[in-house]
Amino acid sequence: MPLLVMKFGGTSVADLARIENAAKKVQAEVERGYDVIVIVSAMSGKTNELVGWVEQTSKLYDAREYDAVVASGENVTAGLMALRLQEMGVPARSWQGWQVPINTTSAHGSARFISIPRDNIDAKFAEGFKVAVVAGFQGLSAEGRITTLGRGGSDTTAVAFAAAFSAERCDIYTDVDGVYTTDPRVSPKARKLDKIAFEEMLELASLGAKVLQTRSVELAMRYKVRLRVLSSFDDSENNGTLVCDEEEIMESKVVSGVAFSRDEAKMTLVSVEDRPGVASAIFGPLAEAGVNVDMIVQNISEKNYGTHTGAVTDMTFSVPVNQVARAQKAMKDALDAGIVKYDELLTDTDVAKVSVVGIGMRSQVGVAAKMFAALAAENVNIKVIATSEIKISVLIDRKYMELAVQALHDAFELEKA
The missing domain is CATH 3.30.2130.10 (VC0802-like)
Known part of the structure; x- marks a missing residue:
């Protein structure tokens, strides 16, 4: 079956109503004939809360335990998303980083991908599951410890899965409806772009544009992953910007x-x-x-x-x-x-x-x-x-x-x- 990767950021899964809204978008793609890998962030504000708890508990904290605590935000969202999809009649299950497994380096707090084996998720698709809901932002070190990927890690997770599974496209759902010529809050004349080249998006991301995390764009450019940035709250045909090869x-x-x-x-x-x-x-x-x-x-x-x-x-x-x-x-x-x-x-x-x-x-x-x-x-x-x-x-x-x-x-x- 053709496969899509869909990533939902914190604002898109901020509460149960928004998780249901995101699940409906996933259901729509399943009905179009796709198998879907969904990458989720923690619910809006939860990661900061977890970081705060760690810092209040230990000033000079063990980075391995920091990752164990902070990664739990995505685990909660993944479970809730899988439950909501099941209630809607969509065969789905959640995956934590260690279950895939998402193999990373041991640099806790800023780990990088080593490999994402397909076998476990492919086996579940073969059994009839249509959706794998994967906790973003996290992985597994060679020592068997949970790792986190740093700021914007869920975007990078989504692109890495799209590359590993040869996805048709990777959709990044956020609270903006695409990439603009500049920040509309600074220039009212800013216009949304229908398409933008990888190289341009990488420069814009590194120069201050907050739409996509730089590492995710680098990975997409390296593996030619077609990215679409779009809003979870806009159902219009004009929603989204495609980040693609300049050809x-x-x-x-x-x-x-x-x-x-x-x-x-x-x-x-x-x-x-x-x-x-x-x-x-x-x-x-x-x-x-x-x-x-x-x-x-x-x-x-x-x-x-x-x-x-x-x-x-x-x-x-x-x-x-x-x-x-x-x-x-x-x-x-x-x-x-x-x-x-x-x-x-x-x-x-x-x-x-x-x-x-x-x-x-x-x-x-x-x-x-x-x-x-x-x-x-x-x-x-x-x-x-x-x-x-x-x-x-x-x-x-x-x-x-x-x-x-x-x-x-x-x-x-x-x-x-």
């Missing part, structure tokens, strides 16, 4: 979307020694400290030689604002240890990142010129620029973020998407 998109716009992130910080090491290996000396300690560095710019120092006897340079980079303290400590420790020499570390926590993304950039000139002209027309000053084949990102003052998003949305006429 499925007839004519790509130059820019498909504008992404943004408020929680950015700009850090500059002033008067760093300009010598081979200095970048490694800076970004090695940052990586070891778990700091996620994004945009990097190196330029001639205004101080020229400063306190140094040779040539110097300034090194500017951006980090998430909640990692600033960690980055500052890593750089001070590197300075004290003589790994790197610099005169000063400047930090600006009042910046935002705004990006335009589109696979059409590969074959179109003038995108950067149009972007910078649009920002200049609104007197928005650019602090840092970073580019890739299908993306241009800038750091600007945070107070101009919404203005910049709206200006770029207008400049690239995304309201016509």
Whole structure:
């Protein structure tokens, strides 16, 4: 039988009424002739509650027991969904991660998939079961302990099952009806896209769009899993955006979307020694400290030689604002240890990142010129620029973020998407 994977997020299974609504969507696919693997998240708010209980119980908790507690939220939803489907006359059963089994690494709290054997679930489909309801976000380590996959783990679970079972499609049900050209709360002119390429979705997800978790898009792109993002609360034909290979998109716009992130910080090491290996000396300690560095710019120092006897340079980079303290400590420790020499570390926590993304950039000139002209027309000053084949990102003052998003949305006429 053809097979679908359907994933329901926390808001889609927040209470018994919403679980029934989700079950009806599953039933409809079964009636169309599909076997269905349903991946469920914990009911909305439950994971945070479980995490809170762990932290109240143990300040320096055992990560293995943390996973055992936190994974239970998905187990409850899976059981309730299977019960509701059975009440509707649909042959279904629930599966916890260890029962499949979903084999993962032993990195508790951030485990990664190793394998998902098909045998157990395929055997149940062969017996006449039509739906396997699988608890998302969890797996089993080689040591036999429950693991969890980290933020957005249920999305990644759904894509992994779609790849393992060669599903026709993976539907991600959430509280939004698809992928928009930008956040509609920032630009009222934002439009929903019917289709978007894997590469574009990956860039948008990594640059601040919250619709899909980055790991899930990476996995979908690697295994060519056709993803559909749609709302659990919209039954219209226009519901949803298909994330697919770019060959499925007839004519790509130059820019498909504008992404943004408020929680950015700009850090500059002033008067760093300009010598081979200095970048490694800076970004090695940052990586070891778990700091996620994004945009990097190196330029001639205004101080020229400063306190140094040779040539110097300034090194500017951006980090998430909640990692600033960690980055500052890593750089001070590197300075004290003589790994790197610099005169000063400047930090600006009042910046935002705004990006335009589109696979059409590969074959179109003038995108950067149009972007910078649009920002200049609104007197928005650019602090840092970073580019890739299908993306241009800038750091600007945070107070101009919404203005910049709206200006770029207008400049690239995304309201016509």
